[in-house]
Structure formats: structure tokens, C-alpha cells
Amino acid sequence: MNSSLGPVVGVDLGGTSVKAALVSPELELLARDAAPTDISGQDRLLMEIEQLVRRVAAGHGVAAVGFGLPSQIDQRRGVVADSINVPFMDVAFAAEMGRRLGLDVKIDNDANVAALAEARIGAGKGRDNVIMLTLGTGVGGGIVLGGRLYHGSTGYGGELGHMVIDENGPPCQGHCPNHGCLESLASAAGVRLAATQVAADRPDGTLAKAMDGGGRVEVRVVIDGALAGDRDCIDALAIVGRHLGVGIASYVNIFNPDVVVVGGGIMAAGELVLRVAREEAGRRALRPPWREVEVVAAELGNDAGVLGAAALVL
Amino acid sequence: MNSSLGPVVGVDLGGTSVKAALVSPELELLARDAAPTDISGQDRLLMEIEQLVRRVAAGHGVAAVGFGLPSQIDQRRGVVADSINVPFMDVAFAAEMGRRLGLDVKIDNDANVAALAEARIGAGKGRDNVIMLTLGTGVGGGIVLGGRLYHGSTGYGGELGHMVIDENGPPCQGHCPNHGCLESLASAAGVRLAATQVAADRPDGTLAKAMDGGGRVEVRVVIDGALAGDRDCIDALAIVGRHLGVGIASYVNIFNPDVVVVGGGIMAAGELVLRVAREEAGRRALRPPWREVEVVAAELGNDAGVLGAAALVL
Numbered sequence: 001m002n003s004s005l006g007p008v009v010g011v012d013l014g015g016t017s018v019k020a021a022l023v024s025p026e027l028e029l030l031a032r033d034a035a036p037t038d039i040s041g042q043d044r045l046l047m048e049i050e051q052l053v054r055r056v057a058a059g060h061g062v063a064a065v066g067f068g069l070p071s072q073i074d075q076r077r078g079v080v081a082d083s084i085n086v087p088f089m090d091v092a093f094a095a096e097m098g099r100r101l102g103l104d105v106k107i108d109n110d111a112n113v114a115a116l117a118e119a120r121i122g123a124g125k126g127r128d129n130v131i132m133l134t135l136g137t138g139v140g141g142g143i144v145l146g147g148r149l150y151h152g153s154t155g156y157g158g159e160l161g162h163m164v165i166d167e168n169g170p171p172c173q174g175h176c177p178n179h180g181c182l183e184s185l186a187s188a189a190g191v192r193l194a195a196t197q198v199a200a201d202r203p204d205g206t207l208a209k210a211m212d213g214g215g216r217v218e219v220r221v222v223i224d225g226a227l228a229g230d231r232d233c234i235d236a237l238a239i240v241g242r243h244l245g246v247g248i249a250s251y252v253n254i255f256n257p258d259v260v261v262v263g264g265g266i267m268a269a270g271e272l273v274l275r276v277a278r279e280e281a282g283r284r285a286l287r288p289p290w291r292e293v294e295v296v297a298a299e300l301g302n303d304a305g306v307l308g309a310a311a312l313v314l
Numbered sequence: 315m316n317s318s319l320g321p322v323v324g325v326d327l328g329g330t331s332v333k334a335a336l337v338s339p340e341l342e343l344l345a346r347d348a349a350p351t352d353i354s355g356q357d358r359l360l361m362e363i364e365q366l367v368r369r370v371a372a373g374h375g376v377a378a379v380g381f382g383l384p385s386q387i388d389q390r391r392g393v394v395a396d397s398i399n400v401p402f403m404d405v406a407f408a409a410e411m412g413r414r415l416g417l418d419v420k421i422d423n424d425a426n427v428a429a430l431a432e433a434r435i436g437a438g439k440g441r442d443n444v445i446m447l448t449l450g451t452g453v454g455g456g457i458v459l460g461g462r463l464y465h466g467s468t469g470y471g472g473e474l475g476h477m478v479i480d481e482n483g484p485p486c487q488g489h490c491p492n493h494g495c496l497e498s499l500a501s502a503a504g505v506r507l508a509a510t511q512v513a514a515d516r517p518d519g520t521l522a523k524a525m526d527g528g529g530r531v532e533v534r535v536v537i538d539g540a541l542a543g544d545r546d547c548i549d550a551l552a553i554v555g556r557h558l559g560v561g562i563a564s565y566v567n568i569f570n571p572d573v574v575v576v577g578g579g580i581m582a583a584g585e586l587v588l589r590v591a592r593e594e595a596g597r598r599a600l601r602p603p604w605r606e607v608e609v610v611a612a613e614l615g616n617d618a619g620v621l622g623a624a625a626l627v628l
Contacts, residue, residue, distance in 0.1 A: 072602050081602055129467045143568075145464070152570020153443045156603040162567040164598070166481050167560045178563060178598040246481045249492060253476040254457075254568070256466025284478070284492040288386050288395055289470040 012305025015085025023310035064104035066312030068113035075155030113308030115142020127258035134264035139183040185243040194239035245280025263298025326619025329399025337624035378418035380626030382427035389469025427622030429456020441572035448578035453497040499557040508553035559594025577612025
């Protein structure tokens, strides 16, 4: 924890851009900056991040920086074990960045920091136990218990997208050897799979036409179509919503949380996914914990990353 | 917590018997007693339990009693919301029993107290984060994080048997409206289902003969057959082991625990179930948390209930 009363910096590293923000002790966003992510190498990316933090922090008496990284992190040693879309693997990131900046540094997984932000000042504000799922390229997860991030024994906990919901389901993606994970059915890949199913069922429908007999449809096309009222697109998102609801029911039974927060790019579809998920979870969850939980959309959008990263050191 | 240094009483209530033990502050079992559970009514059962505790506690300066109950418990109010196999529903058990006995009383779910006992002095001894699954009539669960039982927001957390592993799977049982839960595939019902599958595949095999064209086979028969080397019975338990492994992989990804402890009556089959489960989980779990976890059999057997109940007040 940062004992000073001054602002801190929160950094949200993604495969496309690295964002940094100056954040007040009350988690207000005071200023922001960003740069395209230099993925040409580890040293170049470390230098880019260092320079970005220096620009944002300059003249503000910043004592600490928090980082949300697209990585699996060994919290015992502050080491990035492996990453998705950025060239960090087996890097003692916290020590290295602390040395470069001369500041206190804390690091965490990007989905974890988003969950922390939503729990502190977003859709989970004021609640003790918050489960967050972020539906995007993958399905990220974060667990906040008693107001604090849960990391597990070594920092790898909270991989909520990698709970199996269909043991005979499709292969998962990235570093995951599993199949039938929530991630394989409720991520962007899940939306494309659902669109393929609807297209197969309705060869004269809009999705079948958009896919032109075997092509791949963009997730954005499905979401925009659904928001414009297209039945095929709405039904494809409903398939995703039902898978999500299966996962939410399990998390309600496991954690008896106060709130399940759902964010990420696919939540551009909002209630078209979330209402179906809520209904499916309501049919499946045990009654006592279901009566106590709310299932809501994330509130902080893209700012959850920098705010949650800042919250790591506040 | 009990601040005295004297012994406490732990009570393990089941549908068949109610067991009580005098337990030292070091969780040694000093004396025990039991009675057949009087399920004829709530008041009669409360009186039976009260008398059993008085017998065990007499003359030992006991200041506190812990209870493991086959129930969903609202920990905010110390109230048993609902139970399986015993007539407790909407009972302010902790207050009522405290009044009758004049002792400090704590209550928890039976699977939770078993997990606490295994974490303190059993297969999870000395480890911070322990996930326990008990395979019996149902699949119970307990979560010990940082050495303490995790209850969730209202006390209903840790229902680890009610995580879906096959969203299109068979209906669950008891109060659970779900289908494809771990409980539906890795409990006694799961063993019978697996035996039916093996019998259907091999109409001349031992299980088909034992089921005599549609009858139901007892779980004990399958386990004993497998332990005696019968191929059909071994294969039926392997099906259960694979389902269990799917669940364990998910819990490893979610919790990044130090250890997963598996107990309950079906674990009479030991490694015939657990080795298969370990292999399946090893194929499915994310590498970093899988490298850190052990999957082991419970050590305390039937004593886990009374010892864990005692641990609630120690």
C-alpha cells in the first residue's frame, strides 16, 4: 500500500496499446497518456513503458506505480511467467521497473486489476465479494474477496475463463490445453462459433449470407446486427449468453458472491447477452446463493485497466 | 475462537447417526460418543443432540461446541436455512443450541468442517489454500483460503459439487435445479451412471450381469469389484475419475490452490479413481497452477467431521 497522499500512476498494457494514467488517492483519473505497444522485443517494450510512466508522473510527486499486464504472474517473486500478445516471459518485471523508475511497483494480471477497479469504484462498489468476467478475445476473470484481490498460492488464481462448462466442448485457445472452457464458448471465438451454428440452422438467414457458405464473420458484425434488431445475430448472442449463464451459475454456487460483474468488448451487446445469461443462471444456480447475488454489467469500460492498476498501489 | 485451553466438543450430524467427540486444543480426539439420528422431528433431534453433547462434555470444563451439519447455513444469522436428510429448516440452530447448553456454539456445513480438519491436521496440513471435495451420496466441497474457511457473502459458498462440468449433462439431485454438475457425474449417482454405461457397452460383462438387464447396481459392489480386479468395475470408476479430473482442473485454474484433497465414501476406491482424475486434470489444467498443486486423498476418514467441527471453536 502507498502511504503517501499524492497521486499514483496506473498502467494498462495490452497487445495494441499501453495506457498510463495519473490517478488520485480517491481513484479519480487526473490525466492520461498512451502509446502503441512496441512488441519488437522485451527491452524495447520495457523502455517504452518506462518513458510513458515518466511522462505521466512528471512533476506530480508520484511514489508508486501499478501495472496491469496481459500475463500470468508469479506473485511470490514479482515475475511475469508468460504473456499473451506482448514479449514478456520469465521477466522480473516488478524489480526491473522499480529499479528503472525509482518508484514502488506492483504488478497484476489485467483481468485482476479490472476486477479490482470495478469492486472499488465500479459495478461492485461497496460489496465485499465480487466476481468479474471480461468477455473479449479470451474470457478473463478476477476474484475480489473481502475487498481484496484473490491471487491463489502463487499468483495464478482467478483464471475464471478456464472453468470447463462442457467437458466434451471445443478446444480452448492460447496457452490452454483444455476443451469446453467458458473461454471457448463465451469469448469472441464463442460468438463466431455461435454464429456458425445459427448459419447452419438457417441457410437463408443473414448470418449464413454474411458468412457466404463457410467464411468467418466478425464479432463486431454480429453485435452490430443484433443491436440493429437482426434475429440471427440476436440468436447467436443468446447462445453465448446461455453459455455465460452456465458459468455464472457455477461461480454463484462456488463463491456465494454479492455481485457478478461482466465486462469486456462483447458486452457492447449489453443486455442482449446479459439478460439471457441471467435467465440461464437463474434456472441453474442453487436457490440460497442465487437470491443474494446481482449479475450486472461493468461500469468503468476501458478505464478499468488503468484505475485498477493504480488501485494496486493505493 | 475459544480462548480457553481446555477441550471442546465437535459434533458431526448425519442422516444416519450423530457423532460427538471431546477434542483437545491440539485437535486430538480424546473421547467419542454417537447415537442414531432421530429424524422424527426438529425438537426431538435438538434434544437428542443436546443430550449427546452433555454426555461427552460432562466433567471436562468444555466452553464451546462446534457443529458440522448437512445443511445450507446462513452465517449472517447462525440459521440453518435448509438440510438434507435431517429435519432442520429455518432453525436458529446456533442460538437455540447455545441457550440449551450454555456454551459457545459455532455451526458450519459438514463438507466445510471436513475441509477445515483436513487443512489443519490432515492431507492439507501446513498449506495455505486447500480445496476439498467429498465424493459420497452427493459431492460436497470446502474452500480453505489463507488457513480459513471461505463462506461467501452469506454462508452458502463452497458448493463445489455444483459446478457444471457438462452443460448438457444429466439432472442434478436434491435441491439442485442444475444439470451436468460435478455432483451428478462424480457422486454415488455418477458411479451408478458410469456402471450403466459400461454395462450397455459390454452386455456380457460383469456389470451387465450384476444389473441383470436394467437393475441398479450398488456403489459398494462396483468399488469392491474394482478393488478385486474386475475390469468392468475398474472402467466404471475410471469414468467417474475422468469427470472428477475435469472438475479438479477447473478448481486448479480458479483457485491456484496448494492442494486438492479428495475424500468421501467413493474414495474407498482410492487411486482407482484418483489416479485417473489426476491424469485427466493434468491434461486440462493451465500449466503454471498445475505445476504448483498436489491432488491427494483425504487422511482423516470419518473423523474429519467431528475434528473439523471442533476446529470451528478452536
